[in-house]
Amino acid sequence: MRDEIVASMSRSERLAEMRSARLYFQRPEEPGFLVSETEEGPVVPVFTSCEGLGLFAGPCAWASTTVADLVELLPEGVRALVDPLGPRAFLLDAHTLENTETRGEHDGGA
Structure with missing residues (x-):
């Protein structure tokens, strides 16, 4: 049921809801992130559940953090x-979260 509710939210509603949510990602041997190069620039694949990470990466070492912390920890120019x-699926970076906060303030927090 939670997945259906999240799926019906707008992108900005999902981002606002996710600020304190945990995201899961594959943990590399060295501290940091496993960055994938794409045509649209470097990204780190992250997941809203351990199960999603497992489907993507199989059995692996993993870590998790909040959305707010993740965007602060990402290297310059890298998006989640x-x-x-x-x-x-959607791209997430500090700029995206800032825009969500600004829209929420102009909309009375809604």
Whole structure:
């Protein structure tokens, strides 16, 4: 049921809801992130569940953090690709979260 509710939200609603949510990602041997080079620039695949990470990477070492912390920790110019295997995958970076906060303030927090 939670997945259906999240799927019905707008992109900005999902981002606002996710600020404190945990995201899961494959942990490399050295501290940092496993960055994938794409045509649209470097991304780190992250997932809203351990199960999603497992489907993507198989059995692996993993870590998790909040969305807010993740965007602060990402290297300059690297974005997070949230749920890349899902029907509503989207890119996330500090700029995206800032825009969500600004829209919420102009909309009375809604």
